[in-house]
Amino acid sequence: MLISRHIVQSRRDVLYSWLFLIPVFVILSITAFIPLGFGFGLSFFKYKLNLQRAPIFNGIGNYIEIFQDELFIDAVKHNIFFAVLAVSIEMSVGIVIATMLSDDSKITRLLISLLMIPMIIAPVAAGTLWRMMLDRTYGIVNYLLTLVGLPAVSWIGDYRIAIYTIIFVDCWQFIPFVAILVLSSIKAIPITLIDAARVDGASPLKVFTRIVLPITAPVIIIIAMIRFMDAFKVFDTIFVMTQGGPGTATEMLPTYIYRQGIKFLRIGYSSAAAVLFIISMSLIAWGFIHLRTKQLERIG
Amino acid sequence: MRKLVLIFLVITLIMGVSPTLFAGETSKPYAGQKITALYFSATYAEAAKAYAAEFKEKTGIELLVVDYPYLTLYEKMGIALSTSDTTYDVVTPACQWDGEFEPYLIDLRPYIERDNWDAEDVIPGLWEQSGKWAGKIMGIPFSNTPQILAYRTDLLKEIPDTWDELFIILDKVHNPKKGVYGMAIPGVKEQFSGLWMCVHWSLGGTWADENWNITIDSPETREALRIVKRWFYYSDPAAPSWGLPESDAAFLSGKAAVALSWPTLGIAPNGDNPEKSKVVGKWALVPLPYDKTGLSNLSSWDIGIPKAAKHKDAAWEWIKFYTSKEKQFRNFVEYSILPSRKSVWGKAEVKQSKLYPHKEASDRGALIWWRIPAGTMAETVIRDAVSNFVTGQWNMEKAISFMEDGLRKILSDYPPPKGVENIEWDFVKSRLKK
Numbered sequence: 015m016l017i018s019r020h021i022v023q024s025r026r027d028v029l030y031s032w033l034f035l036i037p038v039f040v041i042l043s044i045t046a047f048i049p050l051g052f053g054f055g056l057s058f059f060k061y062k063l064n065l066q067r068a069p070i071f072n073g074i075g076n077y078i079e080i081f082q083d084e085l086f087i088d089a090v091k092h093n094i095f096f097a098v099l100a101v102s103i104e105m106s107v108g109i110v111i112a113t114m115l116s117d118d119s120k121i122t123r124l125l126i127s128l129l130m131i132p133m134i135i136a137p138v139a140a141g142t143l144w145r146m147m148l149d150r151t152y153g154i155v156n157y158l159l160t161l162v163g164l165p166a167v168s169w170i171g172d173y174r175i176a177i178y179t180i181i182f183v184d185c186w187q188f189i190p191f192v193a194i195l196v197l198s199s200i201k202a203i204p205i206t207l208i209d210a211a212r213v214d215g216a217s218p219l220k221v222f223t224r225i226v227l228p229i230t231a232p233v234i235i236i237i238a239m240i241r242f243m244d245a246f247k248v249f250d251t252i253f254v255m256t257q258g259g260p261g262t263a264t265e266m267l268p269t270y271i272y273r274q275g276i277k278f279l280r281i282g283y284s285s286a287a288a289v290l291f292i293i294s295m296s297l298i299a300w301g302f303i304h305l306r307t308k309q310l311e312r313i314g
Numbered sequence: 315m316r317k318l319v320l321i322f323l324v325i326t327l328i329m330g331v332s333p334t335l336f337a338g339e340t341s342k343p344y345a346g347q348k349i350t351a352l353y354f355s356a357t358y359a360e361a362a363k364a365y366a367a368e369f370k371e372k373t374g375i376e377l378l379v380v381d382y383p384y385l386t387l388y389e390k391m392g393i394a395l396s397t398s399d400t401t402y403d404v405v406t407p408a409c410q411w412d413g414e415f416e417p418y419l420i421d422l423r424p425y426i427e428r429d430n431w432d433a434e435d436v437i438p439g440l441w442e443q444s445g446k447w448a449g450k451i452m453g454i455p456f457s458n459t460p461q462i463l464a465y466r467t468d469l470l471k472e473i474p475d476t477w478d479e480l481f482i483i484l485d486k487v488h489n490p491k492k493g494v495y496g497m498a499i500p501g502v503k504e505q506f507s508g509l510w511m512c513v514h515w516s517l518g519g520t521w522a523d524e525n526w527n528i529t530i531d532s533p534e535t536r537e538a539l540r541i542v543k544r545w546f547y548y549s550d551p552a553a554p555s556w557g558l559p560e561s562d563a564a565f566l567s568g569k570a571a572v573a574l575s576w577p578t579l580g581i582a583p584n585g586d587n588p589e590k591s592k593v594v595g596k597w598a599l600v601p602l603p604y605d606k607t608g609l610s611n612l613s614s615w616d617i618g619i620p621k622a623a624k625h626k627d628a629a630w631e632w633i634k635f636y637t638s639k640e641k642q643f644r645n646f647v648e649y650s651i652l653p654s655r656k657s658v659w660g661k662a663e664v665k666q667s668k669l670y671p672h673k674e675a676s677d678r679g680a681l682i683w684w685r686i687p688a689g690t691m692a693e694t695v696i697r698d699a700v701s702n703f704v705t706g707q708w709n710m711e712k713a714i715s716f717m718e719d720g721l722r723k724i725l726s727d728y729p730p731p732k733g734v735e736n737i738e739w740d741f742v743k744s745r746l747k748k
Contacts (some may be wrong), residue, residue: 150552
């Protein structure tokens with residue numbers, strides 16, 4: 015139910031509203047705004063932490079250097095490719111699974127419990143597990159492939175395949191996440207709507223496309239936004255499985271920023287890269303929210 | 315009255331005993347202090363942990379050893395040192411990090427002179443690459459390991475002087491259908507780049523001249539790239555994703571004729587253990603093919619004291635203890651840690667050990683890459699270029715161009731301190747003349 019934006023509030027109510035928000039702003043300032051502002055400020059300085067000299071102001075020099083760094087450009091391309099493909103697969107498969115599990119049988123409930131297992135494994139543990147299983151010579155995946163007469167594959171050693179392997183691991187871990195959230199949204203649809211459609215002769219596909227999907231669209235958009243932002247921030251899986259390799263084939267923005275800031279101690283430069291990263295993520299989030307608002311207006 | 319006599323006797327007893335009780339404690343001026351040492355998670359940390367109890371008994375100082383894998387050790391140490399974190403009283407930087415961490419470590423010279431520490435026992439030339447930087451002694455080297463190779467004595471008679479000759483020999487033993495490969499190599503880029511450097515230097519190649527003018531675009535660089543790419547022909551197809559443990563495991567399980575590795579970490583401790591090796595009694599170590607200079611890559615660790623350390627004197631006691639002749643010998647025998655002391659290398663047990671070929675490699679010459687404040691960045695440029703080339707993502711010209719541009723930019727942005735010359739140039743060129 016939409017709440018009207020035109021509720022008349024007394025001045026006292028407005029004052030109390032702001033008073034209650036002050037603690038939140040204080041905490042956010044300390045934990046987010048001040049560090050962000052500090053990082054933004056650092057991004058205009060040439061500052062390597064292990065050189066005992068004061069930071070040198072160089073304006074937008076760091077930003078110019080970033081866009082001239084071919085490894086940064088490659089990392090951006092890899093990141094976008096990874097996020098778009100991984101999230102597309104996760105959303106598609108997750109919605110299908112959610113639809114299949116939308117009844118309330120015992121088997122369904124058991125399957126949902128099993129489905130949650132990949133979700134609760136830490137990404138570092140998942141990456142380590144899959145790295146061992148996907149080893150070209152000693153991994154169980156290639157062992158099973160060769161058992162059925164298929165050739166062994168260099169899943170993380172071949173630069174053409176490595177990024178797809180990372181995508182697969184990410185999908186394995188987060189399709190359940192999407193499925194369970196979409197499932198809860200599907201279960202919130204009044205059953206009378208679906209019954210009425212069936213009585214009118216609608217096929218299951220039509221019920222899904224004309225009723226289920228439009229009603230759950232706003233939630234699906236939010237889930238997609240969350241997954242896209244998480245996928246864009248991927249670090250653990252890359253670090254554990256490939257370290258950005260083979261070569262720089264799976265280098266992503268987070269691993270690039272990590273390398274510049276933590277390994278090279280180039281605080282100013284990595285802050286600039288981080289600022290660009292935050293701006294991109296904010297734009298992406300704004301896009302999704304705008305899409306969701308439009309969807310809500312269509313429904314509402 | 316009886317009570318008074320009893321109390322008098324007890325007091326007398328305590329006063330009589332207490333001098334003997336506390337006599338030992340005056341020789342332990344730092345007793346009760348706790349120090350924390352940061353180590354690389356390998357045999358070095360294992361040895362330190364094993365000695366902690368003995369150290370405490372001897373000095374009264376309690377030692378806590380914190381260790382991290384190589385991949386994360388640099389950043390843990392770097393961040394702790396550059397933020398003046400007081401957590402660590404002792405740190406063990408790899409020699410290639412000396413230029414980056416020197417500003418944060420104290421000069422040990424006053425301690426060395428005060429206690430007359432036997433500095434002359436350190437292998438000549440080692441300190442200049444590991445522990446000394448810009449006129450300061452920031453660390454004492456405690457492990458001196460040139461990169462060498464392990465080979466199967468039942469499959470190969472000897473290792474020739476050039477890589478192309480070795481390839482001819484490997485052609486005879488390389489038999490993937492029977493599960494035996496010519497070589498086991500760690501293909502992950504952080505290990506592989508060091509191997510490329512060995513070949514590059516052995517061919518007479520350098521990154522820059524003595525005045526830091528970039529010289530990497532050279533025939534030697536091209537030849538080194540060609541050679542390392544050929545290694546993968548003789549390797550298990552999984553090698554590009556292998557780290558040292560996987561590569562060593564392949565050799566120990568009998569699946570490779572030659573292993574390019576740091577044998578002290580995995581092959582030497584386990585090679586003759588029937589529970590962990592299928593090549594018991596069938597392996598040996600030998601320096602890498604000599605080619606033109608015989609140079610190899612150096613892995614050396616030094617031990618020093620951060621400026622922010624809370625217990626510097628106690629830390630120095632640990633350093634003396636851990637780097638003593640006795641402990642370096644025990645490190646060698648029990649943990650395969652190669653000594654930095656000439657006297658330990660001279661012991662009969664060391665000379666008869668399977669690890670002794672490291673001495674020959676060390677005598678030929680082992681080199682570390684640039685130990686400048688931007689050393690890690692420079693090594694990463696090489697690493698990315700070599701890895702992208704051998705995996706087929708870049709052609710040779712692109713790889714070399716990337717190296718050249720990257721190194722030039724690094725030296726421009728972060729020039730080496732004044733007075734610091736590029737010893738790589740001297741090392742390589744002096745050996746080319748021989």
